[in-house]
Amino acid sequence: MAITVTIRTNSTGNAEPELKTLEPILKVENVWKLYHAGKVEVPALRGVNFEVLPGESVAVMGPSGCGKSSLLYVIGGLAKASRGKVLVDGNDLVAMSDAERTKLRRHKIGFVFQRFNLLPALSAKGNIAIAQYIHGDGFDPHRFEVVTKMLGLDGRLEHRPSEMSGGEQQRVAIARAIINEPKILLADEPTGNLDTKNSEIVLEMLRRLNKDLGQTIVMITHNPEATTYFDRVVHMRDGVIVDGGPAD
Amino acid sequence: MMGQFVFRNLFHRPLRTLIGVVAIAVEVTLVIVVVGLTSGMLQETAKRIEGIGADIMVQAPSAQIFIVMSGSPMPVKIGEKIHDLKYVQYVSPAFLQFNTSGGVETIWGIDPASFRDVSNGFVFHEGHDLQGPDDMLVDDWQARAKHVKLGDTYTLLNHDWKVVGIVEHGKAGRIFVPITTLQELVGGRDKATIFLVRCTRPEHTPDVIGEIKELLPNYPVRPVKEFMTLMTSTNIPALQTFINSMIALAVSIGLLVIFLSMYTTVLERTRDIGVLKSLGASKFMIIRALLAETTLLCLLGIFTGIGLSYVVRAGFLKLFPTLSILITAGWVLRAALIAIVGALIGASYPAWQASRKDAVEALSYD
Numbered sequence: 384m385a386i387t388v389t390i391r392t393n394s395t396g397n398a399e400p401e402l403k404t405l406e407p408i409l410k411v412e413n414v415w416k417l418y419h420a421g422k423v424e425v426p427a428l429r430g431v432n433f434e435v436l437p438g439e440s441v442a443v444m445g446p447s448g449c450g451k452s453s454l455l456y457v458i459g460g461l462a463k464a465s466r467g468k469v470l471v472d473g474n475d476l477v478a479m480s481d482a483e484r485t486k487l488r489r490h491k492i493g494f495v496f497q498r499f500n501l502l503p504a505l506s507a508k509g510n511i512a513i514a515q516y517i518h519g520d521g522f523d524p525h526r527f528e529v530v531t532k533m534l535g536l537d538g539r540l541e542h543r544p545s546e547m548s549g550g551e552q553q554r555v556a557i558a559r560a561i562i563n564e565p566k567i568l569l570a571d572e573p574t575g576n577l578d579t580k581n582s583e584i585v586l587e588m589l590r591r592l593n594k595d596l597g598q599t600i601v602m603i604t605h606n607p608e609a610t611t612y613f614d615r616v617v618h619m620r621d622g623v624i625v626d627g628g629p630a631d
Numbered sequence: 632m633m634g635q636f637v638f639r640n641l642f643h644r645p646l647r648t649l650i651g652v653v654a655i656a657v658e659v660t661l662v663i664v665v666v667g668l669t670s671g672m673l674q675e676t677a678k679r680i681e682g683i684g685a686d687i688m689v690q691a692p693s694a695q696i697f698i699v700m701s702g703s704p705m706p707v708k709i710g711e712k713i714h715d716l717k718y719v720q721y722v723s724p725a726f727l728q729f730n731t732s733g734g735v736e737t738i739w740g741i742d743p744a745s746f747r748d749v750s751n752g753f754v755f756h757e758g759h760d761l762q763g764p765d766d767m768l769v770d771d772w773q774a775r776a777k778h779v780k781l782g783d784t785y786t787l788l789n790h791d792w793k794v795v796g797i798v799e800h801g802k803a804g805r806i807f808v809p810i811t812t813l814q815e816l817v818g819g820r821d822k823a824t825i826f827l828v829r830c831t832r833p834e835h836t837p838d839v840i841g842e843i844k845e846l847l848p849n850y851p852v853r854p855v856k857e858f859m860t861l862m863t864s865t866n867i868p869a870l871q872t873f874i875n876s877m878i879a880l881a882v883s884i885g886l887l888v889i890f891l892s893m894y895t896t897v898l899e900r901t902r903d904i905g906v907l908k909s910l911g912a913s914k915f916m917i918i919r920a921l922l923a924e925t926t927l928l929c930l931l932g933i934f935t936g937i938g939l940s941y942v943v944r945a946g947f948l949k950l951f952p953t954l955s956i957l958i959t960a961g962w963v964l965r966a967a968l969i970a971i972v973g974a975l976i977g978a979s980y981p982a983w984q985a986s987r988k989d990a991v992e993a994l995s996y997d
Contacts, residue, residue, distance in 0.1 A: 461909060461990040482913065489911020500906045500994065502636070504643035509635060516632035517910045559910070 406473075408566055408599050409435040409458055414467035414477075416453050416622075427453035428464070429622035435567070440593040440600040441627075442610040445619035451603040452571060454619070458601065459492050459569045460484035472566050489518055493560030493568045497575035499552040501544040507555045508540040511562050518563040530558045534588060550581030557588060561598060568592070570602040574609055586612045633916075637923045644899075647892060648928060654888030655932020655970050656939050661881040662966035663940040663958055668947075669870055670962075671955035677858050682801040684750045685723070685827035685855050686836045689713065692849040694824070704822035709847065713826060716842045718835035721748040724823030725803070726810050730787060736773075736953075738787060739804035740813030749829045750802060757781045758796030764812045767792035773805035776952040788816050805953060827855075882973040885932075889977035893925060897985040904985050905993025914986035921985055925978035926971065933967045 416428035427450045435441050445451050456462040458469055460476050463484070469476040472491055476484055501510045511531065515522050531537060534554045544552050553573060560568055570589065574582035590612040592598040602613065610616045617627035641648050680688065691705045707724050714722045726740035743761040747753075753760065756771055758781045767787075769779050774797045779785060785792045785806075792808060814820050830839050836854050843852045853861065897904070907917060940963075944956045 456991050459909070461994070485908070485911055485913050488909065492911075494909045496909075496994065500902060500909075502903050502906060504639040505636060509632070509639065512632050513636055513907075514910050517907070517912050517916065522632065 410470040412468040442613040450622040493565035495570040497572035656936035658885035659936025671957035675955035687828035740810035754799035768807040770800040886977040893981040901996040908990035921982035
């Protein structure tokens with residue numbers, strides 16, 4: 384079942400209040416993901432139902448192997464669901480070709496990974512700018528400045544990943560993920576490789592992105608403390624959401 | 632931005648890049664030098680034949696155009712018949728012997744008197760013309776290369792010759808001996824490899840060629856002025872096959888090294904490819920980035936190869952001053968094109984493989 388949140392807004396030039404339905408930016412309906420180990424089918428996701436509203440921040444928790452990462456890859460279009468529907472901003476990823484999912488990812492999804500995954504040959508600036516290049520609009524110096532300043536990267540832009548701390552690398556990765564203003568930011572254990580101090584910095588930045596800029600965020604984490612920075616926590620087990628999913 | 636990405640990737644692994652550049656450079660150098668050496672030899676031979684000053688050259692029916700390798704002698708008496716033809720002023724037989732002991736050289740056995748008539752004689756730096764049976768003339772290049780001085784004894788074909796003259800280069804061969812002595816030495820008495828014909832006037836050349844062809848059907852009769860255009864590798868089948876084989880070898884080296892280099896690059900950058908895919912890079916974008924990197928690597932190799940070709944040529948000429956290596960813009964461009972096409976073919980499979988990588992697997996690659 385999908386959650387439909389209804390809010391009241393004031394419409395200019397209309398004396399009467401107007402009802403406006405806030406559609407989920409992400410809607411996952413009965414999604415299955417099967418992997419093949421030889422002739423054996425191994426289900427990673429078994430009928431997941433899940434929704435995220437625009438501007439919401441959701442943490443997905445669960446034990447290792449419960450399907451968290453599979454869910455993230457499926458909703459990010461990196462992997463295709465075997466069955467079900469994955470609607471991102473109204474587009475069904477399951478019905479899309481690989482090229483169409485790539486295009487959607489380019490324009491609507493931002494990824495942050497546990498291992499930072501910066502391109503080692505490029506500087507911090509290059510790592511962020513390449514996302515703008517791939518997006519297709521070219522380098523936007525204003526947006527670049529706003530994002531890097533917000534993430535405290537001003538003085539580190541010419542450094543390569545090997546010359547930066549883990550926390551700095553993850554901030555560059557966040558900058559790269561949000562530089563094109565994606566509809567959804569997907570974070571796969573972003574604090575998994577960081578110490579406590581840097582974890583707090585990164586989580587605080589994600590929180591600010593959500594609260595100040597209204598960035599929709601879905602984050603996978605093992606860390607219960609990390610979930611306190613998020614609006615909602617979803618628990619997964621054995622490929623299904625057991626708590627915090629859509630209300631019946 | 633993509634240019635910067637490609638450029639930075641290229642120099643991220645300097646040793647790998649260096650190996651790729653060297654492989655391409657060797658490929659380019661091999662093509663340029665091999666072709667330069669063969670065309671240089673042909674052109675140089677052709678120039679020297681033209682430099683004789685004769686109007687027509689007659690060869691035996693089975694003779695090759697590349698006369699220095701020709702082993703098809705004709706009876707000397709043919710020369711007398713040619714001489715009797717209308718508009719023929721002088722005829723000179725020459726017996727050519729290809730020698731590979733102690734160097735690669737062609738010995739020209741000439742009849743001094745008739746050769747002088749046909750060619751207006753040599754320009755002497757030192758000494759005098761052939762007089763005795765064991766006399767030898769060498770040109771100035773040969774003298775410099777072999778450190779030969781006037782009066783020296785020069786052993787060739789197990790025979791001791793006396794250097795009696797050093798002549799200006801550019802006429803026929805580099806070593807000249809009396810035809811009769813050479814005929815005796817190699818068992819070719821009364822034989823000639825070519826006849827050099829001088830007409831009473833140059834404009835009579837076509838008429839004389841017609842007459843000779845009538846007299847000696849099947850004998851190749853060529854105006855010497857056209858010799859330069861005829862002396863190309865395409866007119867010498869074995870040489871063309873050799874050149875093609877060398878080019879194929881060079882291309883194989885370049886292609887395989889680039890294939891291996893880009894294959895390992897793709898493996899090494901599996902995670903980076905996953906990252907690019909997560910950012911929304913299309914398959915085409917990934918292929919383009921890898922092929923652009925290959926092209927840049929190739930360009931570096933090409934420029935290095937061109938430079939190396941000149942170094943190799945200088946080295947060769949230092950060691951073998953009589954060699955001629957002709958580096959032409961046309962073949963430099965062709966070598967560059969061959970290298971680029973070979974490299975792109977070598978890189979295309981790894982690039983295609985990279986574009987097809989599963990993003991999730993790539994991101995979890997260690």
